[in-house]
Amino acid sequence: xxxxxxxxxxxxxxxxxxxxxxxxxxxxxxxxxxxxxxxxxxxxxxxxxxxxxxxxxxxxxxxxxxxxxxxxxxxxxxxxxxxxxxxxxxxxxxxxxxxxxxxxxxxxxxxxxxxxxxxxxxxxxxxxxxxxxxxxxxxxxxxxxxxxxxxxxxxxxxxxxxxxxxxxxxxxxxxxxxxxxxxxxxxxxxxxxxxxxxxxxxxxxxxxxxxxxxxxxxxxxxxxxxxxxxxxxxxxxxxxxxxxxxxxxxxxxxxxxxxxxxxxxxxxxxxxxxxxxxxxxxxxxxxxxxxxxxxxxxxxxxxxxxxxxxxxxxxxxxxxxxxxxxxxxxxxxxxxxxxxxxxxxxxxxxxxxxxxxxxxxxxxxxxxxxxxxxxxxxxxxxxxxxxxxxxxxxxxxxxxxxxxxxxxxxxxxxxxxxxxxxxxxxxxxxxxxxxxxxxxxxxxxxxxxxxxxxxxxxxxxxxxxxxxxxxxxxxxxxxxxxxxxxxxxxxxxxxxxxxxxxxxxxxxxxxxxxxxxxxxxxx
Amino acid sequence: xxxxxxxxxxxxxxxxxxxxxxxxxxxxxxxxxxxxxxxxxxxxxxxxxxxxxxxxxxxxxxxxxxxxxxxxxxxxxxxxxxxxxxxxxxxxxxxxxxxxxxxxxxxxxxxxxxxxxxxxxxxxxxxxxxxxxxxxxxxxxxxxxxxxxxxxxxxxxxxxxxxxxxxxxxxxxxxxxxxxxxxxxxxxxxxxxxxxxxxxxxxxxxxxxxxxxxxxxxxxxxxxxxxxxxxxxxx
Numbered sequence: 001x002x003x004x005x006x007x008x009x010x011x012x013x014x015x016x017x018x019x020x021x022x023x024x025x026x027x028x029x030x031x032x033x034x035x036x037x038x039x040x041x042x043x044x045x046x047x048x049x050x051x052x053x054x055x056x057x058x059x060x061x062x063x064x065x066x067x068x069x070x071x072x073x074x075x076x077x078x079x080x081x082x083x084x085x086x087x088x089x090x091x092x093x094x095x096x097x098x099x100x101x102x103x104x105x106x107x108x109x110x111x112x113x114x115x116x117x118x119x120x121x122x123x124x125x126x127x128x129x130x131x132x133x134x135x136x137x138x139x140x141x142x143x144x145x146x147x148x149x150x151x152x153x154x155x156x157x158x159x160x161x162x163x164x165x166x167x168x169x170x171x172x173x174x175x176x177x178x179x180x181x182x183x184x185x186x187x188x189x190x191x192x193x194x195x196x197x198x199x200x201x202x203x204x205x206x207x208x209x210x211x212x213x214x215x216x217x218x219x220x221x222x223x224x225x226x227x228x229x230x231x232x233x234x235x236x237x238x239x240x241x242x243x244x245x246x247x248x249x250x251x252x253x254x255x256x257x258x259x260x261x262x263x264x265x266x267x268x269x270x271x272x273x274x275x276x277x278x279x280x281x282x283x284x285x286x287x288x289x290x291x292x293x294x295x296x297x298x299x300x301x302x303x304x305x306x307x308x309x310x311x312x313x314x315x316x317x318x319x320x321x322x323x324x325x326x327x328x329x330x331x332x333x334x335x336x337x338x339x340x341x342x343x344x345x346x347x348x349x350x351x352x353x354x355x356x357x358x359x360x361x362x363x364x365x366x367x368x369x370x371x372x373x374x375x376x377x378x379x380x381x382x383x384x385x386x387x388x389x390x391x392x393x394x395x396x397x398x399x400x401x402x403x404x405x406x407x408x409x410x411x412x413x414x415x416x417x418x419x420x421x422x423x424x425x426x427x428x429x430x431x432x433x434x435x436x437x438x439x440x441x442x443x444x445x446x447x448x449x450x451x452x453x454x455x456x457x458x459x460x461x462x463x464x465x466x467x468x469x470x471x472x473x474x475x476x477x478x479x480x481x482x483x484x485x486x487x488x489x490x491x492x493x494x495x496x497x498x499x500x501x502x503x504x505x506x507x508x509x510x511x512x513x514x515x516x517x518x519x520x521x522x523x
Numbered sequence: 524x525x526x527x528x529x530x531x532x533x534x535x536x537x538x539x540x541x542x543x544x545x546x547x548x549x550x551x552x553x554x555x556x557x558x559x560x561x562x563x564x565x566x567x568x569x570x571x572x573x574x575x576x577x578x579x580x581x582x583x584x585x586x587x588x589x590x591x592x593x594x595x596x597x598x599x600x601x602x603x604x605x606x607x608x609x610x611x612x613x614x615x616x617x618x619x620x621x622x623x624x625x626x627x628x629x630x631x632x633x634x635x636x637x638x639x640x641x642x643x644x645x646x647x648x649x650x651x652x653x654x655x656x657x658x659x660x661x662x663x664x665x666x667x668x669x670x671x672x673x674x675x676x677x678x679x680x681x682x683x684x685x686x687x688x689x690x691x692x693x694x695x696x697x698x699x700x701x702x703x704x705x706x707x708x709x710x711x712x713x714x715x716x717x718x719x720x721x722x723x724x725x726x727x728x729x730x731x732x733x734x735x736x737x738x739x740x741x742x743x744x745x746x747x748x749x750x751x752x753x754x755x756x757x758x
Binding site: 181184188201226368 | 687689722726728746
């Protein structure tokens with residue numbers, strides 16, 4: 001309490017000169033803005049929530065997009081196609097952010113491809129219902145409705161960019177055979193073919209906004225470029241935040257879910273740190289479900305290394321055993337259920353157990369990272385990882401018996417995933433070599449974030465249906481789609497769908513070039 | 524005998540440079556410096572064997588044939604590289620102003636040539652000299668480029684770089700080939716997913732791993748600590 005107060009008053013003395021002048025000149029423009037913003041300045045050296053519009057700008061574009069993950073690049077492609085000149089800024093030295101390391105399994109239903117290939121698909125309604133149920137109905141119905149209905153168009157969008165769609169089921173689509181990196185390459189190429197300029201290693205340090213108008217109005221962003229120079233970029237039609245979640249920022253994770261203090265993260269260090277979301281909040285943006293932070297059940301996070309072990313390892317047939325060598329959960333249950341089950345085990349970790357016949361190709365990669373223990377017999381493996389060999393052998397034999405009988409009386413494997421219709425058994429754990437990966441849950445996805453409307457506009461926290469003018473958001477930085485728990489395969493379509501919506505609508509905004517005419521909300 | 528001969532030889536060279544060092548240490552301004560013949564009494568002895576005879580005593584004589592290119596391309600420039608390396612090696616640190624003109628903070632050019640390559644002030648000049656030394660001798664990327672006859676311009680363009688300068692990917696790619704081509708070169712037959720030029724870090728800035736004037740470091744290894752990867756200029 002006193003700490004925050006001190007930081008605020010300290011900041012008023014050392015705060016950015018322009019902010020202080022702004023406050024005295026315009027009266028107390030927005031005390032809330034001032035306190036929040038300047039507090040942030042004090043904490044993060046040059047970062048500020050928002051600063052007032054300037055007379056002189058270093059760069060300009062119609063639409064300025066922050067972030068180059070699936071959401072940012074999709075927004076860039078759509079805004080450019082709609083005729084707006086686009087400028088993309090990316091704080092990292094590479095393109096794609098966490099999209100690049102995702103498995104990029106994308107849920108899509110009723111697509112042209114599923115029809116062409118004769119694959120039975122969920123209906124739009126089934127997809128809607130599953131997404132709502134998966135999020136415990138805490139997600140916003142109108143937003144999930146758009147999400148489900150835009151599904152076929154998303155597949156068309158990616159096909160138009162040349163996506164091969166290498167594998168698909170009733171819901172999950174493998175867009176390319178190179179996981180998330182393939183998707184990023186596809187979107188990056190799409191953006192480059194349209195000559196969208198992307199400034200890498202260029203970090204937004206504050207929003208440039210006018211909080212005196214009602215609704216409030218964003219004018220641009222202040223960035224620090226790769227040479228360390230501060231640039232003010234004017235956005236004539238709008239700014240789109242596609243900055244991802246805050247899973248790599250322990251301070252924010254603890255702020256919104258104190259129970260996750262000290263958890264490992266599956267996010268690339270430094271990528272999803274949430275500062276742009278905080279800037280928007282400090283300007284007055286509303287949020288939705290910030291404390292719904294999803295933990296991924298299976299993360300290797302030991303001996304100073306960490307990496308996500310994809311859930312597909314389990315859908316391919318891996319079982320989970322605890323340090324006593326016993327199974328404890330339906331391996332294919334909801335990720336929050338599996339994660340909580342692991343946390344209840346001794347030492348809060350478990351082992352994924354795989355044999356050659358149910359091997360997932362990604363285990364190759366995990367082996368190179370040194371996450372995998374391998375042996376030719378189960379007994380050897382048990383000894384290597386310190387489990388009682390006899391117990392492990394008995395567990396595996398029992399499980400193999402369940403596979404044979406297609407009935408798992410202990411945990412009903414796969415019954416949840418198959419909508420209660422039947423249990424699922426990909427295969428026995430039988431052919432050597434055997435592999436094990438030690439796993440513990442880690443912070444994965446921020447289900448909540450900025451509240452947006454159906455046009456992708458960021459909403460003001462004040463009562464009533466008020467937007468923040470010319471500020472858009474898409475992807476993991478937003479909330480509302482996933483509720484308490486994101487369904488596997490729903491992140492990528494959420495990014496692409498709402499990225500495209502934000503891009504299209506930002507391009508439709510009134511261009512204010514040549515003056516400070518205040519644009520109306522579009523549509 | 525051999526040893527004594529060598530010692531004598533070293534002593535001779537040492538005394539030669541000591542003689543120079545008083546007046547011709549780096550960066551000390553002096554009038555009437557610009558003659559090559561002050562050190563190279565017989566200019567012919569430092570020229571390649573079949574070089575045409577040179578008339579004239581300063582760098583302008585060279586530049587009449589070795590035109591300083593104004594385009595600032597990335598291609599190798601053997602003349603510039605050789606003459607800079609020879610004169611910026613440790614113990615051969617010839618004053619820049621033998622060949623260059625410099626008004627601190629205003630201009631930097633070549634003797635008897637029009638045009639300026641930038642406006643370094645005294646601090647910038649100190650930095651440039653340090654970097655020149657690194658470039659002419661180090662085992663970093665700058666030294667490796669020097670060996671390939673690539674001087675500052677190859678990476679930084681025509682104007683003298685400022686201290687915050689960095690290099691964009693397009694510049695590297697113009698000589699080294701696209702990411703796809705580089706990925707072929709660095710493909711690992713044993714671990715196909717361990718390719719620094721074809722990874723989940725799409726369009727990674729070259730400079731993230733390849734540092735010009737400091738030790739190059741493989742960015743992959745920050746997370747994938749088990750990977751066995753090497754990088755030129757990384758020792």
